[in-house]
Amino acid sequence: MLKTKVFEMIKQAMRDKDQLTKSVLTIVKSNLDLAEKEKGEALTEAEEIAIINREMKQVNQSLDGAKQAGRDDLIEQEEAKLRLLEQFLPEQLSEEEVKEALAEAGVTSGMNMGDAMKIARPLLAGKADGKTIASVVKQLIR
Template structure:
């Protein structure tokens, strides 16, 4: 279970006095705990991955803001956070692999974007980010 892994890494970061990892892992653990509490039962693997993806998206937004402000210190910090958060995701598929899976699942030329995404989202949940998924779907339809 992802929550257990996060907790173990958090304890390790505390022992090593790794401030950045401790902060990121604490944030991730609290997000997982909150979602579990709201649901009232243990989270599924897909739900855990969705939470990690949400944290990655927020970190990407913070990274963009730091790049616009040209804050090198923040850019390095946000990139380090992204590396740590991505370590909790399963292996990410390349655009070619995504295209092959979608073609196999029935996404074809002339298809409505909404219908194509209804096929793509459950199929690719956690295996690729939303931007890549959308880009590949657009190229296929």
């Protein structure tokens, strides 16, 4: 389970006195614990990946803000957080692989964007980020 791996990495970060890793992973573990408590049972792999993706989205937003503010120190820190979180995600598909998967799933020209995304999201959850999925869907439904 992902939670066990995160906990082991927190312990290692504490031994290494790596504050950044410890703080990021503590937040991830807290979110995993909270989601598990709310659900009342162990999380599925897809649910764990969704939590990691949510964290990555927040870090990306912080990164964008740091870039706009020209804060090089924060940019470096946020990029380090992204690299750390990416370790927990499965291999991300390329845009071409996403296109092939969606074409096989029946996303075709003339479809409504909402209907196409209803097919795409569950199919590619955790395998590609939302921006990539949306842009490929837009290309396919034209």
